[in-house]
Amino acid sequence: MxxxxxGDRILIKFKEREEVTKSGIVLPDTVKEKPQIAEVIxxxxGxxxxxxxxxMVVKKGDKVIVSKYAGTEIKxxxxxxxxIRQDDVLAIIED
Structure with missing residues (x-):
């Protein structure tokens, strides 16, 4: 599909959340922070x-930093x- x-909306996919800390502690879903780095799909x-x-400033394939509570999640x-809306993009990550 x-x-x-x-309009000015963007479909993004967040990077996978880390499930284990650097020290090896497994994090349950309830304490994981929502990631802010995503790929523009x-x-x-505009x-x-x-x-x-x-x-539109962002383009397909860009890596972006978005507002913490932005957007509508879909599956x-x-x-x-x-x-999300383009206004929710805080920065584009350039390699």
Whole structure:
């Protein structure tokens, strides 16, 4: 299934959460922090949002840092994704 975001929305996939600390302690799901680094899977076309023209800065394949509580989580074919607005992207990670 292919998801195509609309407007200034972006489909992202967060990096896997660490389940074991460096010292070997296994973390239960209840204490894991939500990751903030994600890969951009698909990007909407931009357009007019709230009366202003929005040009998309991020592109498919970018690694980004996003706001901690941003977006709507969805599950497709057993994979977890999040749809966010471009405003929720704090930075693009460049190698």
């Amino acid at each position: 292919k998801i195509r975001p609309i 698909e990007v909407g076309p 357009g007019i949002v709230d009366g202003e023209k929005v040009e 497709i074919d057993g994979e977890e994704y999040t749809i």
